[in-house]
Amino acid sequence: MLLKGIRVVDFTWVVGGPIATQYLGLMGAEVIKVESATRPEYRKRSGWFPALNGSKLSCTLNLKEPEGQELVRELIRKSDVVVENFSTGVTEKLGIDYARLRPINPRLIMLSMSGLGREGQARDLLGYGSLLQAYSGWTSLVKETDLSVEGMGVRPPLTDHVAGVMGVLAILAALRRRDQSGHGALIDLSLLESIMTLLVEPLIEVSLTGESPPVVGNGSPHAAPHGCYACSGEDRWIALAIYDDDEWERLADLMGNPGWARSYRTGAERLANSELIDRTIAGWTRSWDCHQLAERLREIGIAAAASSSFHDLVADPHLLDRGYFTPQGDQTGTWVRGLPWIDSRMQRGHIRPAPGLGADNEYVFRQLLQLSDAQMDDLRFRGVLT
Structure with a gap:
């Protein structure tokens, strides 16, 4: 160790x-x-x-x-x-x-x-x-x-x-x-x-420009759409981000290529109309299962992820495959986490019960x-x- x-x-x-x-x-x-x-x-x-x-x-x-x-x-x-x-x-x-x-x-x-x-x-x-x-x-x-x-x-x-x-x-x-x-x-x-x-970007922006960084919430000053949108089911959400015009075209195609999408072909146009775009996308995602939509978006090269609940995480096959969670004692459904890395010499350390x-x-x-x-x-x- x-x-x-x-x-x-x-x-x-x-x-x-x-x-x-x-x-x-x-x-x-x-x-x-x-x-x-x-x-x-x-x-x-x-x-x-x-x-x-x-x-x-x-x-x-x-x-x-x-x-x-x-x-x-x-x-x-x-x-x-x-x-x-x-x-x-x-x-x-x-x-x-x-x-x-x-x-x-x-x-x-x-x-x-x-x-x-x-x-x-x-x-x-x-x-x-x-x-x-x-x-x-x-x-x-x-x-x-x-x-x-x-x-x-x-x-x-x-x-x-x-x-x-x-x-x-x-x-x-x-x-x-x-x-x-x-x-x-x-x-x-x-x-x-x-x-x-964790606030490097806004501090650098203030030091370079003398101006406060923009307040964007889930948005981004560099990309639109960029946010978290409600999906079908109770408290189920998806995060997605569009960073270039090609990605926007692919998203528009998946949405059925509506006419309004063709009005915002450039990044500047999308940033200027981000609130309208967010409301429209939110109406579209409401009919999707968040995990199925995330998989479909990734298939067409768009960065997306379902917003996981903590029940999702402890059953996540990727995290289980990596050994991040291990059962705690004999208590069903009780898990402990280990180190967030795997070392070839020491493997992943796991937490022993508190004394x-x-x-x-x-x-x-x-x-x-x-x-x-x-x-x-x-x-x-x-x-x-x-």
Whole structure:
């Protein structure tokens, strides 16, 4: 496995941090999640928790106790990576900030994830993923006709997921540099700046022209028709795009070559009349099954895809053939995903079930930290190993 032999101490919670450490676990790292039964977010194992915390180990430590802090620092001394997404200032209170960890482990790589970064004027602001999508300018790209909770671009909350992947990328780069220099690193990762990596085109347009990018919704400033159109059945849709005049002619032929289509032979004519064209195509697609229409359009060389439901995806023969989804335990219809690539040497990593709270205390405290039975019993009695 790519990261075999790398030990990660995981202090993350909610979404972005657990995604980062889960990917590290899928790539072979030993990820030890530090939790505590004194915290409700760790006691609850429902909702997102099982999906985001597979392929990890779990130990319980009360970090409010000085001995708990000492033990976790000893664990970090024997580890390679620390990942945390606490509010700013919490690591200092717990005695696990980089300034105190670096002397005990100069090779340590620490990823510190926060909404707006640990430095800068707004570093102390709360930064939930949906709010940061608005802060980033993402929601400004939505058409006025789409103004709603969904249409404003705050759903789905992409920020945490993108930040998780960016965190993994930063850790891999730091591990590579450590191989060359022998030194660790502190990585200050901003969720806001992570989501802005997906907005390259509008940011470049503003920098080059000084003008705001056009607000086109599902449309495109370069192609028409370009959108998502309703098909037969409940909530079934098809996405299609026409990029040149030949494709437009083929689409017109499939539609029966109506007279109106001949009025918009050039791209400029179609862009100028895109709303009328969209309404007309939407009336035509209503009589089609989305999958049959997508196949027919692809046969004539037009880019198209049915909008899949999540039930479609877990039964998709292509994804199943590639092994992206695998059944989870004995539960019928429950699936887990793996890495989004296949490596010829390691194949595709698959998520192991999320650990129970403190399921790996014996391994962490007895084997790694070499505590005796008497020491562990005493620490449990005094509420340190909890």
